[in-house]
Amino acid sequence: MNFLKTIFLILLFISSQSSLSQLRIEITGGAEDPINIAVVPINWKLEFPQEEYLHEIIKADLESFGEFKVLPPKGMLSFPSTEEEVFYRDWRLLNIDYLVVGQANKSEIEGELKISYFIFDIAREKVIHKAIMSGPIKSIRRVGHNMSDKIYKKIQGIPGIFSTRLAYIDKPSVSDKNYNLRISDIDGFNGISLFSSPQPIMSPNWSPLGDRIAYVSFEEGTSRIFIQNISTGKRKGIRLEKGINSSPNWSPKGDKLAAVLSKEGNPDIFLYDLKRSNWKQITEHFGIDTEPDWSPNGKALLFTSNRSGSPQIYQANIRTQRIKRLTFEGTYNARARYLPDGKSIVFVHRRDGVFHIATLKIKSGKIRILTDTSLDESPTISPNGNVIIYATKKQDKDILAGITIDGKTKFILPSLKGETREPAWSPILD
Amino acid sequence: MNYLAPFSLSCFIHLGLILSFSNLFRIDMESLSLYEIDPIPAYIIYEQPKKQIKNKKISIPKKIKADLKGKQRKQEKIVISEPSIALEEITNSSQIPEKNLNRDVVNFSQSQISKYSSIIKRQVISQWKKPRTATSDLITEINITLVPTGEIINARIIKGSGVESFDDSALTAIARVGSFEDLQMPSNLFEKHFRQFILVFNPNK
Numbered sequence: 069m070n071f072l073k074t075i076f077l078i079l080l081f082i083s084s085q086s087s088l089s090q091l092r093i094e095i096t097g098g099a100e101d102p103i104n105i106a107v108v109p110i111n112w113k114l115e116f117p118q119e120e121y122l123h124e125i126i127k128a129d130l131e132s133f134g135e136f137k138v139l140p141p142k143g144m145l146s147f148p149s150t151e152e153e154v155f156y157r158d159w160r161l162l163n164i165d166y167l168v169v170g171q172a173n174k175s176e177i178e179g180e181l182k183i184s185y186f187i188f189d190i191a192r193e194k195v196i197h198k199a200i201m202s203g204p205i206k207s208i209r210r211v212g213h214n215m216s217d218k219i220y221k222k223i224q225g226i227p228g229i230f231s232t233r234l235a236y237i238d239k240p241s242v243s244d245k246n247y248n249l250r251i252s253d254i255d256g257f258n259g260i261s262l263f264s265s266p267q268p269i270m271s272p273n274w275s276p277l278g279d280r281i282a283y284v285s286f287e288e289g290t291s292r293i294f295i296q297n298i299s300t301g302k303r304k305g306i307r308l309e310k311g312i313n314s315s316p317n318w319s320p321k322g323d324k325l326a327a328v329l330s331k332e333g334n335p336d337i338f339l340y341d342l343k344r345s346n347w348k349q350i351t352e353h354f355g356i357d358t359e360p361d362w363s364p365n366g367k368a369l370l371f372t373s374n375r376s377g378s379p380q381i382y383q384a385n386i387r388t389q390r391i392k393r394l395t396f397e398g399t400y401n402a403r404a405r406y407l408p409d410g411k412s413i414v415f416v417h418r419r420d421g422v423f424h425i426a427t428l429k430i431k432s433g434k435i436r437i438l439t440d441t442s443l444d445e446s447p448t449i450s451p452n453g454n455v456i457i458y459a460t461k462k463q464d465k466d467i468l469a470g471i472t473i474d475g476k477t478k479f480i481l482p483s484l485k486g487e488t489r490e491p492a493w494s495p496i497l498d
Numbered sequence: 499m500n501y502l503a504p505f506s507l508s509c510f511i512h513l514g515l516i517l518s519f520s521n522l523f524r525i526d527m528e529s530l531s532l533y534e535i536d537p538i539p540a541y542i543i544y545e546q547p548k549k550q551i552k553n554k555k556i557s558i559p560k561k562i563k564a565d566l567k568g569k570q571r572k573q574e575k576i577v578i579s580e581p582s583i584a585l586e587e588i589t590n591s592s593q594i595p596e597k598n599l600n601r602d603v604v605n606f607s608q609s610q611i612s613k614y615s616s617i618i619k620r621q622v623i624s625q626w627k628k629p630r631t632a633t634s635d636l637i638t639e640i641n642i643t644l645v646p647t648g649e650i651i652n653a654r655i656i657k658g659s660g661v662e663s664f665d666d667s668a669l670t671a672i673a674r675v676g677s678f679e680d681l682q683m684p685s686n687l688f689e690k691h692f693r694q695f696i697l698v699f700n701p702n703k
Contacts, residue, residue, distance in 0.1 A: 090641075091695040093615050096702045098626035098671075135630070165627065165670070189666070191673035196666065225631030225663025454630060 103223060104165045105130060106139040111149035111171035114181060116205050122183070125212030126168070128255065129230040130219065133455055134477030139164060151186055151195060159190045166190065166223060168215075181205050185215065187222055197222045209257060226452045229254065233494040234448075234457065235262075235272040235281055239466060239487040249283060251298065254450075254457075254493075256481050262296060263303065272492040275318050281492075282316035282325060293327055293340075307345050316340075317360050326350070326360035326369055337371050337384065350384055351391065357382075359403050364410040370394075372402040381415055383430070395428065397435050403446060407473075408453040414438075416445055425458050425471065438475045448493040457481070457491045610683065611691055617680050622697060626671035629663045632701040636661055638668045640697045646688055648678035656696070668699040 107123040107130075123141065130136040141147070145158045149171045159167050170185025180202055187197040199218060203211035210231070217228030231253075238248035238261075247269045252259035263269065267286035274281055282295045288305075293316045296303035311330035318325060325340040329347065337351040337360045351357045355375030362369060369384045378399040384391045395401035400418035407414060407427070417426035417437060425439040425447045438456065447458040457470040462480070466487035469480045481488075636659040643652035653672045658665050683692065 091611065091615070091691045092639075092698050093619055093622075093695060094698045094700060095619060095622050095626060095668075095671075096700055097623050098628040098632075098701070099624050101627065103627050165674075189670055189673075191670050191676075193673075223629060223663065225629045225661055452630075 102135055102137040104139065104163055105136050105168065105219075105223075106144060106159060106162070106164045106166075107168045108144065108147050108149065108170075109141050110183060110185070111147075113171055113173050114205070116181075118208075120208050120212075122172075122208065122212045122215065125209055126216045126219070129213060129216035129228075132230075132255065132479065133472050135224065135472075151198075154186075154188060156188075156190055156193045159188075164190050166196075166219075168219060175202055177202075179204055179206065181211070183211065183215070187219060209253070213253065226454065227496055229450045229452050229455065229493075229496070231497060232451060233278075233497065234468075234481075235274065235492040235494065236468060236488045237269050237272065237490045239489060240266075241486045244486070249281070249296075250488075251281075251494075254481075262298065262301070263294075270490065271315050272490060273317050274492055274494045276320055276322045276495055278495045278497045282318060284314050284316065293325070306340060306342075307347070309347065311335075315359050317362055319362050320364060320366045326362055328358045328360065337369060339386075350386065350389060361405045363406050364408055370404040370406060370413060372404065381413065381428075394430060394433070395435075396433065405447060405449055407449060408451065414447045414449055414456055416447065425456060427473070436475075438471050438473075439469075439478075441469070444469075446490045448491045450493055451496045457493060459489045459491060607687065610687055614681060614683055614687075614692060618678055618695075618697075621675050621678055622671055625674035626699070627667060628701055629667045631661050631664050632667070634700070634702055636664050636699075636701065638665050638699045640668060640672065640699070641694065642672065642697055643694050644678065644681075644688075644692055646685065648681040650676060650678070659699075664699075668697070671699075672697070 107126050110122045112118050127138040127140070130138055139162060143162065145162065146153070146155065148154045148169045150169070154167065154169060167188040167190055168185060169188075170183050172181050172183045175182040181204075183201045185199060185201065186195050188194070189196045197218070201211060201215055201218070203214065213230040216230040220226075220228030220230070233251050234254050235249065235251045238244070238250055240246055244264075246264040246266050248261045249263040249269050249272055250259050250261050262281065263283075263285070265285055265287045267289075269286075270284040270291075272281050272283040279299065280295055280297050282293060284291050285294050286292075290308075291313050292305050292308050293313050294303050294305050306325070309329045309331040311333075312335055313327065313329060314335075315328045316325045317327065319339075323342055325342065327338055327340055328335045329338045330336070332352075334354060335356045335358050336349060336353065337357050339348045339350055340346070341348070350360075350369065351371065351373070353373065353375050355373050357371050357373045357375075359372045360369045361371070363383075367386060369386060371382055371384065372379050373382050374380075375382075376393070379402045380393055381395045381401050381404045382391050382393050394404075394413070395415070395417075398418055400416070400423070402416050404413045404415035406412075411431065412427050412429050414425060414427050417424050417435065419437065422442045423444050424437045424441075425444045426435050426437045428435050439458070439460075441460050443461045445459050447456050449456055453473065455470055455472050457468055460467060460469050462469075466489050467480060468488050468491050469478065471478045637657065638655060638659045639657040641652075641654045641656045642650060645651055650672060653669060655665055655669070681688075681692070
């Protein structure tokens, strides 16, 4: 029998080889146009009136980073809500790539709705996704964001980030004399204040599960790191050391925090074990080491240090404690964050006296400047690695702005009132 | 009972069948195709000797018109000897042009292939919307079958990238093209290279 198997394998091999003699045409580039998608108004079969329209929420989501162009209902030739009602020709005429249709029904659970929806690939004339999405009628925005995530994932292949949240610090204003730690949807809606204090709050950072936030508060007169549970609101300060306690950053496993302490006189990077409540020193240098960020695989830390005379970005191997300098261009490189693939970093780079957000490929050392505004700081990266939100200034006001990693789409977070700083992007929340 | 003989016979026959289905013998068919042999060699070998002999025939009698009869043998000789000389001459003199001609034919078809390849390429690129997953380490190979009008009648993934959205985007691009325009070409060229070919999607980032 083995003999037969061998023959069969050889045959398979030969038949797979025979295609090699064929003409091969290599396609390396694609069209730069956005993807055309139509989201038909969801057929609303509930007695409960519709306050916000799902198709509008989804439209705003998908268009926010310039990747999609969503056809408004007034341009549509028909309004199907089931698979049978879709005529591909109608949508091909409108040059649509993908179509989303669906209907909302009452759920068995009180106060919830059930949306059954379909995603069609118009060119291939097939359903590429069908699902039922349920959620409370009251939080229709959440349901819409979840649908956007599913659509995005199906077409782009990477997770959507429309259900993720953003934490940031509100500076005191005329109406509110306090600093506020806020979290909101990434479109600025559903904002809540998690903690407020007349003393400064700094450096918010999400736990990998998105259930807690670590930050620095000066409420006790000195800087101290706190951890706050988002759903319960409970907060507690972690073991305080002499001097500066700042820049907390969660490990990917969630069991440790990297942070900056100056208990030995000058700031160095330490790790805090959340279970054992003890500190372990990682860097030891007379220069300032600060702003740590954990690599996605948990094996290395990025940090900023002025040990060479100017702020530059370094990478420390946690196990061997070996340190490698990553940036060599320019005299100011700081506040680095890993991209989710761990191969590139995003940081603040000064060129010609102007502060930009830039990316650097660790292997090649190639720097790419993304933003063209001048006082850009505190970049935070979306969990799918596609978008960066950063703090900048507009007419002397602190605002948050964003840019896609390819540099093509820029946007300003419009609905955030007041002056906001230090954005921190949540992980993907389930 | 001994089944070994019929079994091995059947094995042999099936092997042959499978091999022929897998296009193993196609290469032989190609080298026999008229397209390759067609244009030059026959022309040179069979036409030119005649012309040269004719010329010589005409030029020789002019010199010795008076005693045509006496020289009959000589002429015969010439006629006999001529073809070999002529052939030699032809092979000598035509060696370079023959080569050139051959290369021309090859170049001609190569340039034709690349011309139509780039027409195809352009139309696929204009319809391909790369998903965000697209990175340079992803490769999808799709076998395309056309009819002479340029219409795509079959697109089959022969080597997937392992990333569904990436493979799908390639298939969608092909579906969006639907039918290639400006692919009017000689039918032998079409049959040989464009009835079936492979599109390789490999984004350079």
